Amino acid sequence: MGAVPKKQPSDARKNRRYSSHVRKQIKAQLTNLVVCSNCGSRTLPHRVCTVCGQYKGATIVAPKTRVKRVSSN
Ligand SMILES: [Zn+2]
Numbered sequence: 001m002g003a004v005p006k007k008q009p010s011d012a013r014k015n016r017r018y019s020s021h022v023r024k025q026i027k028a029q030l031t032n033l034v035v036c037s038n039c040g041s042r043t044l045p046h047r048v049c050t051v052c053g054q055y056k057g058a059t060i061v062a063p064k065t066r067v068k069r070v071s072s073n
Helices: 011-031
Strands: none
Touching: none
């Protein structure tokens, strides 16, 4: 048997350790943006565009359409 940890790391210790990973992920997502070939907005690489819903020239998901609410006053 090799090296075995004596105690389980606490939740706080684990969360502290992985907090840097989350920060790195968010930072990478914010910096590595590509321009969508269809609408020209900045989206994540190798992902469906969140604005127009297209990926590699094909519509994958229907784009979100904002429904105008008619006020009744
Ligand atoms: Zn797009």
